[in-house]
Structures are given as C-alpha cells and as structure tokens.
Amino acid sequence: MIKRYRLFLLIFIFFLPILSFTPRLGLGHDLSTNLTSSFNPYFNETKAYELIEDQVQFGPRIPGSEAIENTRRMIENKAVIDGVWEIEYQNFSKEWIEGENVSLVNMIISPTIQNPNQSYFLLLAHYDSRKWADQDPNPALWRNPVMGANDGASGVAVALELGRVLLLKHQISNFKIILFDAEDQGSIGWNWLVGSRYFVNSNLFQKDKITYAILFDMVGGNNALFKREGYSDQYARPLVSEIWNLADKMNYSQFFINKSWSKITDDHLPFLEKGVPAVDIIDDFINNYKAWHTTSDTLSQISKETLKAVGQTIEITLLTVQQNTDSYLPLPSFTFQTSISTWIVILPLTAVVFIKLYHKNS
C-alpha cells in the first residue's frame, strides 16, 4: 500500500511542471468568442476628445506652419509628463508648388521599456490638416484651410489614447505610434501620403519587425460609418474580419458596417505595398461625412460616442490578437519555463519523499 502511494507521489511530482503549461497549450485559435467578455476596455472617450481640442486650439496644422510645430511640442510635453514614452523625429523636406521648401516631420512614439529585439504592431494617424478646403460648398472658401478636427486630429487622439491604455492599463509595450506629416495635401500641389511614403522608404521602417498596422483617419465624426475599406479588406482580411466581428459583439455595429467599400488612397497603402498587413479605419467621406475637406471640419463635428466605439473596439481587438500570438509561442520557449509556484510545490514534496525513503532504508 505504502509502496503504491510512493509510486503515485513520484509520478505526480514528475508530471507537475506540465500542469503549469496547460493553460497556454489549451488556447485555441478562435479567441474572439471566448475572450471578448474577459477583457475590460479602458479607452476613455473624454480624454480622446480633449486631445482633439488640444490640437485644434492651434488652428489648421498645415505642413511647415507654426501650428503644426506647436502640435508637435504639445504632444512631446504630454509624453514627457507621462515619463514612459520615447519620441523619435524623422525630419525631411519637400518643395511646395510655389518653390518654397517646407520642413516636414514624422513622429515615432514608442514605450520607453520596449525590447529592441521584439516584433511590434503600429498605430498610425496623420497630424497635418489640409491647406485648402477644396470641397467646401462655398467656392469662395476653397482656398481657406481645413481645421481638421476629424480629418487629422481625431486619428491622432485615438492613437494616443489607445497607446496610453495599452501601456498603462494592459502592460502591452510591443507597439509604436507613428504620426505622419503631409498626408493630406494631395491634388493641391503635392501628392497624398508624403510622410508615410517617406517613412516606409527610410531606414526607420523595420519591415521584418512589424506584425501589422492600424490606421485611424476621420474616426470622430457624428454618426460615423466605418465600412471595410477596399485595400484593407483585400490585403489584410483576417484583421479586418476580427475588428468588424468584435465591433458587432460589442454592440457597435451601427458604426462598423460589415460591408466592403471603396479602395482609399491613405497612409496604410505604403505599408500594404511593402507587405505589412494594414487596416484603415475611416469614415465614409463620400456618402456620410459631409464636412470632408471643407471649412466645417471643426470640433462641432466630433462625437464622443464615435471615439468610444472606435477606441474600445480596437483596444479589445489588439488584446485578442496579442493573446492569439502568445498562443503561437514556439514549443522550446515553454519547455523550460516552469513557474516559481510549481517549484514551491515540487521541492518540499521531493524532500518529503527522500526523507521517507531514507527512513525506510535505515
């Protein structure tokens, strides 16, 4: 009887470390169904709204303007106060149609504690606003600048607020926020996407380390409608499906319309062209967002409900995807990772067995 008890005890001790691995091994691939309810969203729509106010207070953020420089300073000051961010400035320049050379700056914001060997995902937005409101219903205003509360500031606000909750509430640090200059000056002297194209052709673009990218553009409009943007849906479909399915489960399907839409030339395109899966969350500015490229793109267009729907949906998506990638960890990495709590049980039990054996033999 005693012998059998000892045999069971030895077998139990032998297999004990395996018990500590089973939760990880047990994670399936269809995580969205299981995990949605276990994640709490922390994205705060009021903080996002305030970040939009912080930007528009400077006026239109035209490339090379004092307002865009003030915006950079404001973002930097906030990062310094938090004390957990590192900002890299990518400086370049481009000649405007009138011959004047314009200084441009992409901002790359990373958590300070980032592991340099780890892969990471990207949160993208443009922080310039359009020089000319060439879609304004009043032709007399076509040469006025666009305030860009939605087209520019809302994307920056959602990316920055998401960064805050990912790092400080969920302890996720394998991401970067990139804010592009000169996205929005196409067909009025420049091309579109000047900043993002410059970035993907620079040595700061670490293709092999980037897992995927999510772009936020016009994500704060009243009654916004986010359809599956055509390029994203074609080249990053699994991520698109994850986002729109989660939005549905979180009761945000009034904003996230699960239908494919037009292909839009936006800052995700240079990433897709380089082979990085990238999704554009963008309001339907053709049929829905009437203030697009007009002088009416001001704070009055912004809705906290929309900011919340986008922010919380993407927050839960990122947690779900993160959990998914964790479950794909290669086997060797957890063969040796017996947790401390397991050793706390193993060592005393082994000692008991040895003492018993010793007493029996002596």
Ligand code: 1BN
């Ligand atoms: C997004 C926001 N875009 C401009 N403002 C990109 C775009 C480029 C949209 C070309 C339509 C045409």
Ligand code: ZN
């Ligand atoms: Zn625009």
